[in-house]
Amino acid sequence: MRCSPGQFVVVIGSNGSGKSTLLNLVAGTLRLGAGRIHLGGRPLHHLKDHQRARWIGRVMQNPLEGTCPELTVAENLRLAERRNRPTLLAGGFLLGALGGIHPNGADRRRYRELLGDLGLPLADRLDEPVGQLSGGQRQTLSLVMATLGSPNLLLLDEHTAALDPRAEATVMALTDRLIRQFGTTTLMVTHSLEQALGHGDRLVMLHEGRLIGDWNAAEREQLDPPALRAMYGAAIVSSQSSSAPDGSSAP
Amino acid sequence: MLSLWLGAYDQGLAYAGLALGTYLTLRVLNFPDLTVDGSFALGGGTAAVMISKGVPVPAALALAMVFGGLAGFVTGVIHTRLGVNDLFAGILTTTGLYSITLRLMGRSNIPLPQTPAGILALPDLGLGLDGQWAVGLSLVVLGLILLISLLLATDFGLALRALGNNPTMARANGINQRRGLTRGIAAANALVALAGALVATYQGFADVTMGIGSLILGLGMVIIGESVLRPRSVPWALLAVAVGAVLFRTMIAIALQLGLEPVDLKLATALLLLIAFAFGRLRIPGLSADQGRQA
Numbered sequence: 001m002r003c004s005p006g007q008f009v010v011v012i013g014s015n016g017s018g019k020s021t022l023l024n025l026v027a028g029t030l031r032l033g034a035g036r037i038h039l040g041g042r043p044l045h046h047l048k049d050h051q052r053a054r055w056i057g058r059v060m061q062n063p064l065e066g067t068c069p070e071l072t073v074a075e076n077l078r079l080a081e082r083r084n085r086p087t088l089l090a091g092g093f094l095l096g097a098l099g100g101i102h103p104n105g106a107d108r109r110r111y112r113e114l115l116g117d118l119g120l121p122l123a124d125r126l127d128e129p130v131g132q133l134s135g136g137q138r139q140t141l142s143l144v145m146a147t148l149g150s151p152n153l154l155l156l157d158e159h160t161a162a163l164d165p166r167a168e169a170t171v172m173a174l175t176d177r178l179i180r181q182f183g184t185t186t187l188m189v190t191h192s193l194e195q196a197l198g199h200g201d202r203l204v205m206l207h208e209g210r211l212i213g214d215w216n217a218a219e220r221e222q223l224d225p226p227a228l229r230a231m232y233g234a235a236i237v238s239s240q241s242s243s244a245p246d247g248s249s250a251p
Numbered sequence: 252m253l254s255l256w257l258g259a260y261d262q263g264l265a266y267a268g269l270a271l272g273t274y275l276t277l278r279v280l281n282f283p284d285l286t287v288d289g290s291f292a293l294g295g296g297t298a299a300v301m302i303s304k305g306v307p308v309p310a311a312l313a314l315a316m317v318f319g320g321l322a323g324f325v326t327g328v329i330h331t332r333l334g335v336n337d338l339f340a341g342i343l344t345t346t347g348l349y350s351i352t353l354r355l356m357g358r359s360n361i362p363l364p365q366t367p368a369g370i371l372a373l374p375d376l377g378l379g380l381d382g383q384w385a386v387g388l389s390l391v392v393l394g395l396i397l398l399i400s401l402l403l404a405t406d407f408g409l410a411l412r413a414l415g416n417n418p419t420m421a422r423a424n425g426i427n428q429r430r431g432l433t434r435g436i437a438a439a440n441a442l443v444a445l446a447g448a449l450v451a452t453y454q455g456f457a458d459v460t461m462g463i464g465s466l467i468l469g470l471g472m473v474i475i476g477e478s479v480l481r482p483r484s485v486p487w488a489l490l491a492v493a494v495g496a497v498l499f500r501t502m503i504a505i506a507l508q509l510g511l512e513p514v515d516l517k518l519a520t521a522l523l524l525l526i527a528f529a530f531g532r533l534r535i536p537g538l539s540a541d542q543g544r545q546a
Contacts, residue, residue, distance in 0.1 A: 053425035068416040
């Protein structure tokens with residue numbers, strides 16, 4: 001499977017089809033048994049998950065997993081902001097001390113501006129522990145964190161599955177906006193056919209670890225939701241029904 | 252009577268490093284570290300050997316911290332590299348440390364009859380030698396609290412706190428869990444070894460068994476400090492555990508005044524913590540039966 005830079009790919013499939021496995025393999029939380037993973041020509045498969053985090057932002061399914069509840073909103077944002085500079089973050093005491101105190105006043109102003117620009121009320125709650133936020137707010141924060149530091153790839157693992165419909169709509173609107181704004185290549189796993197048909201530049205379907213459907217945005221428009229739902233349920237698609245992948249580069 | 256309270260204050264401050272180290276492992280890193288039982292005695296033994304050989308006290312304390320840090324590093328490596336369970340990794344190191352400390356000391360007990368010259372040079376506030384110790388130990392503990400507060404406020408400290416709070420999220424944000432955990436445990440045990448060294452210097456002897464029950468002692472100090480001051484920020488939490496150490500020693504002094512036999516002290520401490528566990532006031536990941544550690 002190949003994706004063009006900046007492409008927003010939505011991945012669907014029944015339970016056990018390998019959607020989350022695909023994301024975990026790319027993120028490095030699962031070890032690759034065979035094959036290779038490249039991001040922009042850079043081989044990733046020999047790197048550990050925390051090393052890949054330099055280029056990859058992730059939003060997890062469970063809002064409790066993607067943030068540190070005991071740390072404040074500003075501290076969580078600081079962690080994400082340093083994701084692409086891990087040497088200092090994981091460095092020794094002296095390096096840590098030389099990096100100064102964070103998040104400081106300048107960091108807070110920057111985060112307030114960022115969240116304010118996105119129209120998020122979190123801008124006024126920077127010093128509150130994340131554990132005090134609702135699930136939707138935590139997932140919103142998690143999404144902003146994942147896009148900080150201009151990652152080359154964004155992985156969204158059913159990131160609205162645990163939210164109520166209103167929070168889901170808010171998070172999906174923010175998802176679209178951030179991806180358009182930064183032009184980040186994105187892999188989004190979802191169980192929602194509405195999301196699959198309404199978001200992204202490309203839709204792929206997995207079944208038992210294999211790519212069994214691949215539609216670009218124009219082809220997706222032709223898809224009939226009931227037919228897709230039937231396909232989704234039966235997960236049997238002839239090889240003729242899938243078009244060739246259109247991408248030319250990683251991942 | 253004043254001497255009794257002052258003695259408890261001094262002892263509490265000497266033990267504060269143990270409380271700070273326990274806070275660092277249990278509260279910041281979420282790691283129940285049994286190495287402290289071994290590193291406390293290692294610190295005391297190292298300081299006693301060095302001081303009795305004429306090495307200046309500050310250098311002896313620094314060396315004790317280095318050895319304690321190495322002990323913590325070994326536990327960290329055993330846990331993160333060899334995949335040994337956290338509690339068992341600590342037990343393994345502590346068991347080995349008993350022999351190492353005994354080898355280092357050459358015998359089970361080393362007396363230190365001389366009060367360090369640095370303490371004698373301090374003002375006594377009209378309270379004699381105990382007053383001089385109080386000034387010296389207060390300076391050391393306040394310096395430690397300031398240093399650790401600053402460290403935990405840096406990106407490095409933030410990474411350690413994230414690792415303890417949500418390791419999955421920490422790794423997803425580029426933090427090396429193995430390295431962070433190992434360094435954090437090493438730093439905590441350096442503090443614990445410093446406490447052992449200060450206790451040995453203050454009480455005038457080091458004993459190879461002086462570390463037994465240190466984790467429980469440190470835990471008691473952390474709980475008392477947090478219960479009394481209910482801190483909401485890291486610097487206050489560090490101050491709270493140091494205050495907890497003083498209050499803990501004060502409670503022991505009161506109990507001894509009321510007729511508790513010194514030989515029953517550890518039993519009393521264990522019962523106090525058991526009651527805290529039973530009433531649900533205490534939730535320690537890895538130590539509470541109803542709560543598993545996050546992977």
